[in-house]
Amino acid sequence: MSINIGIIDQRIRKLAEDLAAEFEARLNIKNDENKQRSLSFVFLVVKTILDLPDEQGLDCLTEGGNDFGVDALHIGDVEDGEFAVTLFQGKYKQNLAGDANFPQTGVEKTIQAIRYLFDPDAVITTNENLTKRLEEIRSLVRDGHIPRVRVVLCNNGLKWTDTAQQLIERAGYPDDQVVWEHVNHDCIVRMLQSTKQVDDTLRLSGKAIIEDLDYCRVLVGKIPVREVEVLFNRHGDLLLERNVRRFLGLQGNRVNQNIEHTLKTEAERGNFYFYNNGITLLCRKFAYNALQGENYQVRVEGLQVINGGQTCKTIQTTLASLAGMDDGMENAFVLVRLYQLPSESADLVRSIIYATNSQNPVDLRDLRSNDPKQKSLETSISDLGFAYHRHRSQASLKPTDISSATAAEAVLSVWRERPHQAKFYGREHFGKLYDLIFTDDLHAAQVIMAVLLFRHAENMRRRPPEGSPDFISYASCFLAMLMGQYLLHDLGIGLDKLNHLNFLEARSKWDQNAERYFKEAVTAIEKAIGKLYGQQNLSLQRLAATFRRGDLLQELKGEVALGA
Structure with missing residues (x-):
């Protein structure tokens, strides 16, 4: 047994114990240690690969009968008419030798799953957890959005065999729409070792500019793409621990696909330097031979890639696929900017990361963490007995902890009355929608109450009461919105009057009436759906599309929720 296999097995056993109640409630799995450990392994992979909090990681699990070999599924936001779907299948061996390949039968099942899951007209039977997500995918496909599929096959052993790889290739799925990835114990441990410092040597090509600037040092030069691959x-x-986004893969990412195309086209490789924006690196210290005029070998301590991580990973992936085909690759270079910053310059580091990454809204949750509004919320929410997390955290959140991501989704749903944008425009919460959500007059009490209402609606979605209508699976943001307005109505105030002075009264009112508010909100939505569709028998696909588009908002205007 390797040390990494032991590390993961120890973590899996602890997770299986901690999550036993969740597995029983969500997936009806109990008194089965092997299955609980296998699910814990999938959960750990999902959480680590997608960088999700525990609740969202658990929401991805779909394991059960009729699951087409899909143990977990994550649906990304729609962006430029495309959306990413990540499929996970896990095989966790209780025998910890680590010498077993990912089984060919698992690969075959996943090939079949892709063939049917993304075809809105295919008739298949799946378990309840998978069906809800499947119909959400199919409704997006029917609306003309293109799925980009990332298949993650994970085990505590070796990659699938060459024979299984041939099956993947013969399946004929386009490379720019479906990508396959193997993750095992070694991969997970590497991603979990976030505190390990990277020290290495950068071998530059040609001349470079090196300058001291106010206790900082800057190096600008170029590096062969082969050196990036080796690094x-x-x-x-x-190398990406400070990078606010990990590798997005080649699927559905046109920039990464263009990088790949340039490197694979012999006539274009020499132009790579001109086509690419380059890589930005941070370090604690760098040293070089100043007596040289060019081709420096730069020794670096504490190296991190803060911008250009996508470029680096795409170079690594593409060059690995071109092994033995080096013609012209010696002419392929990429621009590098290396910054040596003092250890006490954390704010400068964050500012550089913000400035070099802010073109992509998905990054902005971390990048906004130093915004004055976020700092003010952290302080004022703390005064009311809760902890606001401006920064992303790996630690499990307690009931009194509020992440900035949850706060954004809750406030946009409950107080800004845009539940469809809260659910399906997550990439924009800290981008285009940021100033709408985090207004200058957003009080701590408003954030906390929005989160409490939103969490209640989410809990009802995950564990719907017996006899609940099907739309519960898609309506949590709408339900939270309605409940928020019922609360204000009973308090006899408008949102602008909800603050620290009446926070305890608001929370007490909510605790007393949560069940009633939820039932009234369900009834209101049932009526609105009836007005919208009459007596039609609605499929899950249709329901998913209804809440995604916000069709019900007009019908709900008769409710107290929208000020009637």
């Missing part, structure tokens, strides 16, 4: 082969994602 990432040695250190992997440890």
